[in-house]
Amino acid sequence: MKRSTWILLAVVALLASFIALWERKQPSTEEIAKERNRLVDFKPGQVRQLSRSGQGAVSLVKEKGGAWRLTQPVDDTADRYGVEGFLDRLSNATVLRWVEPAASEAQLGLSPPRAVWTLKGPTKPVVLEVGAKAPLNQGLYVRIAGRTALVAPDLESLLLEPVSSLRSKDLLTVGTADIQSLKVVRGGAETLALSRDPTGGWTVTAPFSDRGDSDRIENLLDDISLCPVDQYVSDKPADLSAYGLDPPSTDILVTAKGQTIEAKLGKAVPGGAPEKRLVYAWVSNRPSVMAVSLNSLKSLDQDPEKLRSMSLIPHDFYDVQEIGVSGLYTLALRRDEKLGWVFTQPKLPPKGAQASILADGLSSLRGERAVPLTEPGALGLSPPALTITFQGKGFSDRVELGRDSSGTWYAHPAKRSVALVLPEQAWGKIVASFTLVKGAAKAAPK
Numbered sequence: 001m002k003r004s005t006w007i008l009l010a011v012v013a014l015l016a017s018f019i020a021l022w023e024r025k026q027p028s029t030e031e032i033a034k035e036r037n038r039l040v041d042f043k044p045g046q047v048r049q050l051s052r053s054g055q056g057a058v059s060l061v062k063e064k065g066g067a068w069r070l071t072q073p074v075d076d077t078a079d080r081y082g083v084e085g086f087l088d089r090l091s092n093a094t095v096l097r098w099v100e101p102a103a104s105e106a107q108l109g110l111s112p113p114r115a116v117w118t119l120k121g122p123t124k125p126v127v128l129e130v131g132a133k134a135p136l137n138q139g140l141y142v143r144i145a146g147r148t149a150l151v152a153p154d155l156e157s158l159l160l161e162p163v164s165s166l167r168s169k170d171l172l173t174v175g176t177a178d179i180q181s182l183k184v185v186r187g188g189a190e191t192l193a194l195s196r197d198p199t200g201g202w203t204v205t206a207p208f209s210d211r212g213d214s215d216r217i218e219n220l221l222d223d224i225s226l227c228p229v230d231q232y233v234s235d236k237p238a239d240l241s242a243y244g245l246d247p248p249s250t251d252i253l254v255t256a257k258g259q260t261i262e263a264k265l266g267k268a269v270p271g272g273a274p275e276k277r278l279v280y281a282w283v284s285n286r287p288s289v290m291a292v293s294l295n296s297l298k299s300l301d302q303d304p305e306k307l308r309s310m311s312l313i314p315h316d317f318y319d320v321q322e323i324g325v326s327g328l329y330t331l332a333l334r335r336d337e338k339l340g341w342v343f344t345q346p347k348l349p350p351k352g353a354q355a356s357i358l359a360d361g362l363s364s365l366r367g368e369r370a371v372p373l374t375e376p377g378a379l380g381l382s383p384p385a386l387t388i389t390f391q392g393k394g395f396s397d398r399v400e401l402g403r404d405s406s407g408t409w410y411a412h413p414a415k416r417s418v419a420l421v422l423p424e425q426a427w428g429k430i431v432a433s434f435t436l437v438k439g440a441a442k443a444a445p446k
Contacts, residue, residue, distance in 0.1 A: 037094045039151060040126050040144060044087035048121035054130075055115045058163045062121075070167055074235045074287045077168040086166070087119075089158055090128075096139050099148040108132055108141040108148060115160060130159045164232050171227035171263060171281060171292055174256040176218050179225070184300060185251040192304055201314055204307055210370075210416060211309040220299045220307070224252060224263070227296045230278055233269075233289045243267065243280035243289050250300070261285055265297075310367040310420060312413055313390050313397035317363040320390045327386040327401075329434040333359055349437050358433040362388070365430065367411060367420025376402075379410045379419055 051059040051072075059072035060083060068078035105111035109132025119126040131141035131148075139150040142159075183206075184192040193206035194217055202212035233243070240246040244267025252263040266280035269291045277294040313320075322344075323333045332345040333355045341355035349355075376382035380402025390397040398414040401422075409427050410419040 039093040039095050039142070039149060040090060040128065042091060042119060042122040042126055044084060044091050046122045047087055047119050049119070050083065050087075051118050053116045053118075054113060055160055056163055058166060060166065070163075073163060076287055077173040078166055079168050082166050082169075086158060086161075089155075093151055093155055095149040095151060097150050099141065099150060101148075103148065105148075110141060110143050110148065113143065117159065128159070130156075167229075167232065169228050170225060171229060171283060171290070172225040172254065172261060173283075173285060174225060174254070174261065176221040176225055178256040179221050179254055181255040182221065182224075183253040185253070186249070188247075192300075192307075194307070199314065201309075204304065207304055208308070210418060211311075211314060211413075212307050213309045213311075216307050220302075223297055223299045224254070227292050229281075230276070230291045230293055233280065233291055235288045237282075237289045240264070240266075240282060240289070243282070245280055245282050245289070248282075249279075252300075259285075265292075265294075305370070308370055308418075310370070312362075312365060312367070312388075312399045312411055312420070314413075315390070315392060315395055315397060317390075319392040319395075320363075321393065322389075322391040323359065323362065324389040324391070325386065325434070326389075327384060329386065329437075331434065331437050343437070346437060353433070353437045358430065361426070361430045361433065365411075365422065365426055368423050369421050370418040371410070371421060373412060373417055373419050376412070376419075379404050379412075381410060381412050381419065384412070 048062045049060070050068075051057075057072060058070070060068050060070055060078050063069050066080070068080050068083045070076045070078045099108065110129055113129035113131055115130040117126075117128040117130070119128075127144065129143040131143065133140055133153060133156060134150060137153050139153050140156045140159075142149055142151055142155070179196070181195040182193065183190060190206050193204070194212060195203050195205060197203050200214075202214050202217045204210055204212045237243070245264045248264035248266055250265040252265070254261045254263070262284040264282045266282070269278040269280060272278040272291070278291045279294055281290045281292045282288075283290075321335050325331045330345065331343065333341050334344050336342050341359040343349045343353070343355050371379075373379075373381075381400055382402075384400035384402050386401040388399045388401065390399075400412045400414075401409060402412070402419075403409050409422040409424075411422055412419045
């Protein structure tokens with residue numbers, strides 16, 4: 001085949017590829033038809049103000065950071081996802097057919113309209129008037145820019161949705177990540193108090209003082225901050241005592257974003273389904289008395305002991321670079337360049353001794369329960385039988401271990417006032433690993 005023929009074939013192939021790529025990027029016939037029949041012309045992200053007059057008057061404004069705030073009929077935090085979902089559905093709404101101008105506005109429910117939506121932010125404000133439903137539920141009449149359209153009947157529920165559907169559905173208006181402290185008061189007594197420490201972990205300060213279990217505590221905070229509002233009972237109530245909120249049965253004080261937010265729980269809501277356990281609630285930075293389910297707040301009733309940390313060290317084990325063991329056993333491990341583990345003492349461990357297995361065992365070791373450290377000698381901790389040091393960048397965590405007369409092993413993390421009972425099976429495997437390492441054992445536990 002001639003060289004010119006090859007060049008011609010290459011040009012044809014390149015042209016065909018270009019045409020295929022161009023056609024792929026072109027809208028389909030269906031997409032063109034949908035775009036032509038779109039009811040409104042705006043992008044949801046352009047909208048900065050949103051209001052409805054007439055049935056269910058409401059006004060919302062977009063704040064810095066993208067959050068939405070309700071300004072009418074009350075000043076409250078809006079449901080961001082609810083508002084954005086409304087705008088998204090409206091921007092994608094299509095016209096079933098345009099109505100002839102001669103049609104009676106009164107028959108179409110547009111004289112006057114049931115409601116008028118105004119969207120500000122796009123270059124030209126969008127004004128949408130909501131009319132009546134068409135006979136036989138064939139659609140909904142709406143008017144925009146002087147033209148009347150018939151749209152899908154399900155848009156009626158969207159355009160006339162109650163104001164409550166646009167309000168925040170969460171009891172608190174702050175997320176768990178923003179909360180710095182929590183205090184719970186019942187019957188005038190402080191039953192639980194927590195504070196976030198500088199490392200990002202948690203400290204329980206009441207009813208005891210100790211390191212907290214971050215996972216359990218943040219689950220508790222999630223339950224409180226994300227507790228769903230079942231209903232809005234009364235806007236701007238004059239007397240909270242009528243709802244059992246002054247004084248409340250439970251008073252929750254949360255510090256977040258430099259402010260203290262108080263959430264009160266009151267008496268049971270009469271007439272509600274017993275299984276929902278609805279009670280009245282009020283939050284200091286919100287205007288209304290609400291109803292919430294105690295089922296969503298049941299973590300408040302758990303034993304505070306469950307919020308105590310059972311971890312041996314306060315830092316994440318993934319940040320540990322070296323482990324040293326002294327006392328009954330003497331050995332040391334460090335992370336290698338592949339983030340695995342190797343022995344540094346003894347330098348020549350016996351066959352079968354694997355540093356990674358020992359490190360994994362220590363990383364997963366947790367206490368079963370805590371006991372007060374009133375008599376260290378009775379727990380074999382004075383002096384300790386073993387001392388384990390976990391070192392990382394900028395920290396060194398020490399744990400002392402001992403064994404009482406019954407053979408139970410205890411771990412005492414430094415700077416804590418309790419000892420943790422170690423699970424027999426998990427700790428037994430670690431002791432077996434210690435014993436296996438030749439030269440590490442000074443004396444075997446009896």
